[in-house]
Amino acid sequence: MKIEYSPLEMMAIACSRRIQDDDIVFCGTGLPLLGAMTAKKTHAPNCVVFFETGALDPALFEIPLSVADSRVMHGASHDGGLADAFAFMQNRFSGPKVLGLLSGAQIDMYGNLNSTAIGDSSKPTTRLPGSGGACDVASLVGRTMVFMKHERRRFVEHLDYLTSPGWLQGGTSRQEASLIRGGPVAVVTTLGVMEFDGSTKRMYLSTHYDNMSVEEIARNTGFKLDVSRAKQESSPTPEELDVLRTEVDPLGLILN
């Protein structure tokens, strides 16, 4: 018997599976938060969620719709401010323990992200919200995971603006730029999960869902994507789906 699920649900669950019990998870809102909350309610009960606004380990009885939502404040171990939150990510002891969950409008083959502008950034055709804390997180934490709609126009050869550093130009270029640690480990998309080659730091298809062939995924990517190592991502288990639907987002605020 096949269980029905949406690509958004699959993304949240693919993210959840990649969160470890000792992770400190930097969250934005939306899908990444669903992933973290699902992990916490399944295999990683000790992972700690925090927000750039300064809230660490809040109760999250309801899903916050912004990182400044009062729902991130209630029941936390500490409610501070931005200075605390970003220092925590840059700190040499706590920073490496942080997994940052990010998203962007454009991504390149080295996992660099654009969330600033489409077109010429001095007079863009589309202005996007800007870095917010994304560049900081991408620069400072132990590892990052990126959420993307998998579309050819979003997976590009050249970003219109490099807002958040991934592996920069690949290889050892990230260290050479004096970035102290970190880099993207996975890109969770509507079609599958990409990872990065250990030495070239180029993106490759690691797992794909059952909604599209690997060849089609490659065709939906604006740069050459190595699909030779791809395995199939297991479908959501009934438990994963149940937790996500009934405990994490019972009102369907994000999933619907």
Next chain:
Amino acid sequence: MKIEYSPLEMMAIACSRRIQDDDIVFCGTGLPLLGAMTAKKTHAPNCVVFFETGALDPALFEIPLSVADSRVMHGASHDGGLADAFAFMQNRFSGPKVLGLLSGAQIDMYGNLNSTAIGDSSKPTTRLPGSGGACDVASLVGRTMVFMKHERRRFVEHLDYLTSPGWLQGGTSRQEASLIRGGPVAVVTTLGVMEFDGSTKRMYLSTHYDNMSVEEIARNTGFKLDVSRAKQESSPTPEELDVLRTEVDPLGLILN
């Protein structure tokens, strides 16, 4: 009828008179604090007292014996920490409003202070407590007033260690060192009050008490002291003495 008073009382009152109603007064403990509290209870009710430990405008029902005494915490507008207190002094808007009250073991003709060591600082004959916040205050605030026992061995040609900057080598040397403002405006001693020449920034005797002649004061000073501009400091008024003795230090913790 002559009112009896001690040199310590005269010092506290000479300090008090030089505090203005709109000053924010950085205090250590001991005599300077008595001066500030007397000012607040007489002609400068709006002056605000604060401590390097982070307490701003506390109630001070009892005299604190240290800047970390719990008596500096009670009833404050804000109890923060050292980071707040020193940033407040360095800040371009609040820093200039601050009058810092300091003391030292040695002082030179430009009002530089030593509170680190007597003798060779790498193996001193007498180790002193060290800068604490004194160097920070002397570097950062709008103006400082220094408290000293007036002794030849303390008023020296050359400091054994320059802990806290006064006018450095005089003239414009303080600005040339990139210090952003400030400098000592008065040295309140057991014998009188010294000020600094507007252009050379050398110390001169501004007022003397009635316990010693200006020639004797010059002989008690280890460098050549200009006494030609000296006037007599008025004796404490009955009101000043009464406030100091009965309201500020009724238990005689500092004065006795």
Next chain:
Amino acid sequence: MSSSKLMLASEAVKRFVNSGDCLSIGGFTINRNPMALIYEILRQQVKDLHVVMHSGSQALDLLIGAGRVSLLEIAYGANGRLASTCIRFRKAIEQGTLKVEDYTNYQLTLRFMAGAMGVPFLPTYSSLGTDIIERWGFSPDMRSSNPQLPGKKLAVTEDPFSDKASQVVLVPAVNPDVALIHAQKAAEDGTVRLEGLTFADIEQARASKHVIVSCEELVSPAELRKESWNNSIPHVLIDAVVHQPLGAHPTACYLHYDYDMAHLLKYKELADDDDQFETYLKEFVLDIDCHDDYLKLIGTKQLKSIKASPELGYARRDSNL
């Protein structure tokens, strides 16, 4: 002992906010925007503003939409699920009517911290290798003619304490003319207590020449001084205290009320059209005398629906279940 700083929003804005000022707005996206003060700025026709803030939404979008902002230094202009990019902000940049320079949230926090600490810069590793460093929004000419703009957007320098080649980004200080903060509690002497997240409000206040605080509750100085260590900003740094309940509406104020989703959704729809935006601005801001009249327009029923649960600090979504 010190005299009262309590005044109406209209008086505070008149005394401390001028056209051409560099303004910093407290709060973060949908929380604790100092809306009553912003509405008053709009009503008093203050213009040509230079705004420096980290993550803006409603307060910023209205100022931009009304054409009051000439220069903007910012990290983020969006409103969570309500606007993936703030609407008037996006339009103004796309149409080239607003000059903007991009930083990150941490960098803007550091810029306020540096201003508060009285130092020319603070260091970070954030943004090495990115266009945040490479692309500047303001020309050298603009920079040299405006003392409120740093001579350089950012400076990359060698770490003098490292024995290997290691670079670090220096972020320049900013000292705005005025910071606008909305707090849960304040006293007439200026003592301020924020509850819940402080965002970068404390750094913004400490960096600025003048600070106007609006508050939900006006408390006596003695009351706030009982737990002085829980106060956020000492009284000497505050110029004006405005007692304005619901002063952050339609954004949230933790422990008091939630964001007004219905109102923000209506705004989202209207703001997308130039004429409708003008109508909104007239109806909810310009044609209104004061914030209490604005609240009457919003209506008791709507305001009741966003009232925070005392236990949670926000309004339960299933509260009508």
Next chain:
Amino acid sequence: MSSSKLMLASEAVKRFVNSGDCLSIGGFTINRNPMALIYEILRQQVKDLHVVMHSGSQALDLLIGAGRVSLLEIAYGANGRLASTCIRFRKAIEQGTLKVEDYTNYQLTLRFMAGAMGVPFLPTYSSLGTDIIERWGFSPDMRSSNPQLPGKKLAVTEDPFSDKASQVVLVPAVNPDVALIHAQKAAEDGTVRLEGLTFADIEQARASKHVIVSCEELVSPAELRKESWNNSIPHVLIDAVVHQPLGAHPTACYLHYDYDMAHLLKYKELADDDDQFETYLKEFVLDIDCHDDYLKLIGTKQLKSIKASPELGYARRDSNL
């Protein structure tokens, strides 16, 4: 959800403090010294310590007197009216048995802040033109062989944002192996609440690899999380929580007890003589099993006399009038 970090002082010191460690001690002169933890370090024969702190007194003086400190980076060693310079501190430096490097209180605060922020340095104008910059306590050889010492004491550099020549002092970060903090309240999950002044405790804790917190009151995590914005340090940064009432004696703990003037005056007298200091150390620390036994030695009467007034947070001097 997370497991308890509650343990005895003896276990916390055994697990997290080693000979040779770089140690940072919280509190300030006569307030909130983590004495119970320091006594335990003395009993467990931990030695060769590198201590970095701003303004030390009783905790520091005992460690130095017992010969446990090899390196010291400090701004101030005195005890208010009780010791114009800390006695064993002064003797050790005058006799050349303790290597010391002098900073200012703000510079040490910035060193902790830089460590906490994960940056190599922070800037200040403090100490320009002084011997604080010119005279170094540690030789280049010592610096290059000890990774916990910065390569330079301080670095003076040009401000890249200024259009005229302007210098600024860069203060190097420090990341101690362990910070010891005494708090009013903590929970077994590690959440910490300080009341009254925080001194530099928060920065010291955030800069350090491990943090041991002793507390007057052990509170449930749920209780502390009710007002999460009044907490001082989040639980994830804390390694061990030690419930030890009167854990700062003979220094003060605001809202709980005052400094023990009688005990400190006795210490002042004894510490001035090498043999009598040894006797004090044996009697009050080394021959004692645990802090509760130490408190018995101090005696109920004495402890009662320093109990804080609930209104004032300290013991009124005229309380027996």
